[in-house]
Amino acid sequence: MRDRDDSxxxxxxxxKTVGLGxxxxxxxxxxxxxxxxxxxxxxxxxxxxxxxNGRQLSVLVEARWTLLFVLREQLGLTxxxxxxxxxxxxxxxVLLDGVPRYACLTLAVEAVGHEVTTLEGLxxxxxxxxxxxxxxxxxxxxxxxxxxxxxMAAEGLLxxxxxxxxxxxxxxxxxxxxxxxxxxxxxxxxxxxxKLRRGxxx
Amino acid sequence: xxxxxxxxxxxxxxxxxxxxxxxxxxxxxxxxGSDLVTxxxxxxxxxxxxxxxGGLDDLRAITPTSIGALATIAExxxxxxxxxxxxxxxxxxxxxxxxxxxNQGTLGGNLCQKPRCxxxxxxxxxxxxxxxxxxAAFGQNHGHAIFGAEACVYVHPxxxxxxxxxxxxxxxxxxxxRSSRTRTVPVDxxxxxxxxxxxxxxxxxxxxxxxxxEVPAPPDGHVGVYRKIRARGAWDFALTSAAIVLAFEGGDxxxxxxxxxxxxxxxxxxxxxxxxxxxxxxxxxxxESTIAAAAEAAVADASALDHNGFKIDLVQGVLREELQSxxx
Numbered sequence: 001m002r003d004r005d006d007s008x009x010x011x012x013x014x015x016k017t018v019g020l021g022x023x024x025x026x027x028x029x030x031x032x033x034x035x036x037x038x039x040x041x042x043x044x045x046x047x048x049x050x051x052x053n054g055r056q057l058s059v060l061v062e063a064r065w066t067l068l069f070v071l072r073e074q075l076g077l078t079x080x081x082x083x084x085x086x087x088x089x090x091x092x093x094v095l096l097d098g099v100p101r102y103a104c105l106t107l108a109v110e111a112v113g114h115e116v117t118t119l120e121g122l123x124x125x126x127x128x129x130x131x132x133x134x135x136x137x138x139x140x141x142x143x144x145x146x147x148x149x150x151x152m153a154a155e156g157l158l159x160x161x162x163x164x165x166x167x168x169x170x171x172x173x174x175x176x177x178x179x180x181x182x183x184x185x186x187x188x189x190x191x192x193x194x195k196l197r198r199g200x201x202x
Numbered sequence: 203x204x205x206x207x208x209x210x211x212x213x214x215x216x217x218x219x220x221x222x223x224x225x226x227x228x229x230x231x232x233x234x235g236s237d238l239v240t241x242x243x244x245x246x247x248x249x250x251x252x253x254x255x256g257g258l259d260d261l262r263a264i265t266p267t268s269i270g271a272l273a274t275i276a277e278x279x280x281x282x283x284x285x286x287x288x289x290x291x292x293x294x295x296x297x298x299x300x301x302x303x304x305n306q307g308t309l310g311g312n313l314c315q316k317p318r319c320x321x322x323x324x325x326x327x328x329x330x331x332x333x334x335x336x337x338a339a340f341g342q343n344h345g346h347a348i349f350g351a352e353a354c355v356y357v358h359p360x361x362x363x364x365x366x367x368x369x370x371x372x373x374x375x376x377x378x379x380r381s382s383r384t385r386t387v388p389v390d391x392x393x394x395x396x397x398x399x400x401x402x403x404x405x406x407x408x409x410x411x412x413x414x415x416e417v418p419a420p421p422d423g424h425v426g427v428y429r430k431i432r433a434r435g436a437w438d439f440a441l442t443s444a445a446i447v448l449a450f451e452g453g454d455x456x457x458x459x460x461x462x463x464x465x466x467x468x469x470x471x472x473x474x475x476x477x478x479x480x481x482x483x484x485x486x487x488x489x490e491s492t493i494a495a496a497a498e499a500a501v502a503d504a505s506a507l508d509h510n511g512f513k514i515d516l517v518q519g520v521l522r523e524e525l526q527s528x529x530x
Binding site: 042043062066069086088090096102104106107109110113171172174176 | 209239240250299435436
């Protein structure tokens, strides 16, 4: 494993800030409390503070924008994928307060006051995190489109249950479709990720 | 990637504020948001202002007799006291949707969810959308109703409602206008059958919010199960489900049944109480002939559409298997 690179030019920071442009500014201030956002008028852009991957980001949103749209189109965090947009495929899975959710069914304004974790937030410096590594090592994909969502569902499962059995793994990723049918390797990857996270055989 | 209709958004600080704003034209309640956002995206529901009650933490509490409307389905599915006291409800919660949906979806929202009929969700101005035709009645109806299917043949998609009906729960509703105005409705009177009004699913009226579900103590020594049959192993709505709550004389499964609630899901526009099957059980030992008689009684007044006759067999099979599993 390579040494962690914490420099400003690291890939992680690049990924986290690319595309922010004028839409958002990173802020070191405290997160916006749930009570601080009261109302958004129709057809108006409202400034909200989102806590994403441990950073506070100020972003202008409309009430009707989903978290998926804001992550990808306003913040450039394209690790979160667009699939069915009706909560049936899981490609857009992110963690909200550590728990898997569909970003396509979550209004961005509803994420205020909660900690959002996206695929980019699982990187360990410039290196892949344990769940991501386990997916690579187990060839747990073919086309790869569903992979970010599968990884986030697995990450959420392992945060709640660090040592799941096969049935618990199957249930844990049951909200994520893989049209290539890579399920067998996905299940193996999640089991391996559990070991990696527990510090066994990195 | 977003909702095409324009929306205003208000995050209510307390229930009274939510109820006050809900009196405005075009206001709708956002609990967990999973079904609402889907419907707004699809345009099956129109709404000018979303009133979010997601911040009202006092609606999340789970106590022995009351479950807050904002308790998530995931919380219900893993709650130890719910599992011990209302096992069929815990099992029903675990059978809902997918992990992501269980994390987002709330009990109140699960009871108030909109139909999953593919005509209603599709581009059909059907009876329930205010038109004059139920397209499913003579169209693709393998997922539709075999009971109570007058005018509109949709099936109510909730799993938790089926279990709550078996436990004789009551739904607490606040409003309109202020939180001091509340009413409670038995869950078996909560859902509106299409013959009474094909354009609404529940009795929740304009300006009202479901705040809690109250569940009385089940009879001593009760046993409860929930079984859901889907076309695949996960993330699907019920083709048929059943919640069964039984109590035996002296708490002995070898003795006659003294209390029986059999409620079916996925087969009617509301959780469907199989009253004739309950009568076939009470006062009798749960043996093979009693089970067969109950399963037969459950479907005596079923009526199949063109493509859903299999549900009549499915109901009987599910009841036979689950009653067998509860027999001594």
